[in-house]
Amino acid sequence: MSLAVRVIPCLDVDGGRVVKGINFLDLRDAGDPVELARTYDAEGADELTFLDISASHEGRATTMEIVSRTAEEVFIPLTVGGGISSVDDVDRLLRAGADKVAVNTAAIHRPELVAEIADRFGNQVLVLSVDARRVTAGGASTDSGWEVTTHGGRKSAGLDAIAWARRAADLGAGEILLNAMDADGTQDGFDLDLIAAVRREVTIPVIASGGAGAVDHFAPAVDAGADAVLAATVFHFGTLRISDVKGALEAAGHPVR
16 A cells, blocks of 8 residues: 655745745745644645745754744644754754754764764654755766755755765655755746656655646656655645645545545
């Protein structure tokens, strides 16, 4: 029996508001994170992901107060990321109401953080967020053709994205949140080649992120190897509803909750 595909709205938060742009640029306001979380919970979202997108860039911790308020309003798993750099940060977020944490930049700088979090809290708590983009002419060469970026795609980490996902899984990551930076906010569809490349290398769940724009974009992502599909713009601005996505997945033969 196949596991149900999870449909996950993503709240990209900056300055206490949900924002969305294209490739993390030209951000526009999408609403209050607590109100949106409450709406998505009521509409049947399977989980919520809350990413403080400027925390690492600004060198600060995720806003705990918003996390606490969001956790009080929803009854589905809440993943929180942004500015997490230590086991103590994870502990504080879990106490604030998060169910899982997404780690990105700090794990790149110190990969042993992945093992430390998994050892203390269990790998079910740890989501490795991988911001991957295709290597362009003149960029750092990688065997796979994809590189890891940090700080909302602002910087290259000089790592092969596929190799990094595999290493993090070996270190104890419980899931991979795979953000296709080239597709982010474009609404042109998920990067199916990227999903398939990571799927071939890891056995842990893969969450496809970046590029969703229509109901017929989601099933191909699952066909390519995703265990969950994540979207932001299409949900925040009313282009699609959670039920639309679940209906399309079910029609394509993928079990949903």
